Amino acid sequence: MVEPLRTATDISPATLERSIAAVRPEALYAERIDLLQVNLGRRCNSSCTHCHQSCSPSCTEAMDEPTLDAVSRIAREVRPALVDITGGSPELHPGLPALVSRLRSADLRTQVRTNLTALLEPEAEGVIDHLAGAGVQLLASLPALTAEGYACQRGDRLQTALSVLERLNDAGWARSDNLRLDLSVDSSGYGADCSECELTARYRAALTDDLGIHFNDLVLITTMPIGRFRAALERRGEYEAYLSGLAERFNPATVAGLSCRTAIEIAWDGTLSDCDFNLAAGLRTAEGEPAHISEFDTERLARRRIRFAPHCWACTAGAGSG
Numbered sequence: 001m002v003e004p005l006r007t008a009t010d011i012s013p014a015t016l017e018r019s020i021a022a023v024r025p026e027a028l029y030a031e032r033i034d035l036l037q038v039n040l041g042r043r044c045n046s047s048c049t050h051c052h053q054s055c056s057p058s059c060t061e062a063m064d065e066p067t068l069d070a071v072s073r074i075a076r077e078v079r080p081a082l083v084d085i086t087g088g089s090p091e092l093h094p095g096l097p098a099l100v101s102r103l104r105s106a107d108l109r110t111q112v113r114t115n116l117t118a119l120l121e122p123e124a125e126g127v128i129d130h131l132a133g134a135g136v137q138l139l140a141s142l143p144a145l146t147a148e149g150y151a152c153q154r155g156d157r158l159q160t161a162l163s164v165l166e167r168l169n170d171a172g173w174a175r176s177d178n179l180r181l182d183l184s185v186d187s188s189g190y191g192a193d194c195s196e197c198e199l200t201a202r203y204r205a206a207l208t209d210d211l212g213i214h215f216n217d218l219v220l221i222t223t224m225p226i227g228r229f230r231a232a233l234e235r236r237g238e239y240e241a242y243l244s245g246l247a248e249r250f251n252p253a254t255v256a257g258l259s260c261r262t263a264i265e266i267a268w269d270g271t272l273s274d275c276d277f278n279l280a281a282g283l284r285t286a287e288g289e290p291a292h293i294s295e296f297d298t299e300r301l302a303r304r305r306i307r308f309a310p311h312c313w314a315c316t317a318g319a320g321s322g
């Protein structure tokens, strides 16, 4: 096995790059674009404690019409395996229905991320029916199964979120082949040692066996030390120790599968980043690479150098993330 080149306290991006290069030098670069992730903006009906984008109801960033048009055009050119639409709450963006219609009419597999409760907001009226009719898959976040666990991250709305899941099942999600419904769970509520398998079994028992709520798969997302979570760590004076802990758990097996190697992120203002986490950290693509949708160059972006940052230690720790 190749030994990573690092020390317990050296958490610099340069050290991370050397650790990655020692395992697989080509992992410093993208290898293709399978996933086109589109962030419609930071407005959200929640303001979760772990939110890496620091989204809230008062955020005003939102993708404008010319950028939405450019996203549709680029998605048709790139033809990724998946167009993944996120936010904030993408359900609250008035351009979402038209965007998914254009993507689906080009036969592009499309996923919308939802926190579930946003689908009940007045601005999202008709969105459930539209997404079902268009055959859009959903990645729904459900951070906890208990009222207390849910409330400490997202407020007192667990029953509302569960009622939306029931409504999605009734509309066909997780019941018909073209309407996948996957759940995402943030690791902050369960600890770094909880495995995706174990959590899937827990969610299957609590939701499907006890309540009759169906879903396809569960995705465990590692909490990233950026945004509100980073601010909380810094307030407690724990940020450096947290990153050192991640660096200690560097796992060479994660390097080949870093999600940024097969993805690109388009932000609400058209800027390009390697992933949603880099976008949240205010990092565009690496210097010298196309940095805005107006410069989109599929060939170059599919081979671009990745811009690594301290939070990337979370993607190379343990079972990996991102």
Ligand code: SF4
Residues within 6 Å of the ligand: 044, 045, 046, 047, 048, 050, 051, 052, 053, 054, 055, 056, 087, 088, 089, 115, 141
């Ligand atoms: S984590 Fe998701 S639901 Fe919570 S504030 Fe951020 S975007 Fe909204």
Ligand code: SF4
Residues within 6 Å of the ligand: 258, 259, 260, 261, 274, 275, 276, 277, 278, 306, 307, 308, 309, 311, 312, 315, 316, 321, 322
């Ligand atoms: S945070 Fe983003 S850029 Fe960094 S390793 Fe993870 S996916 Fe790649």
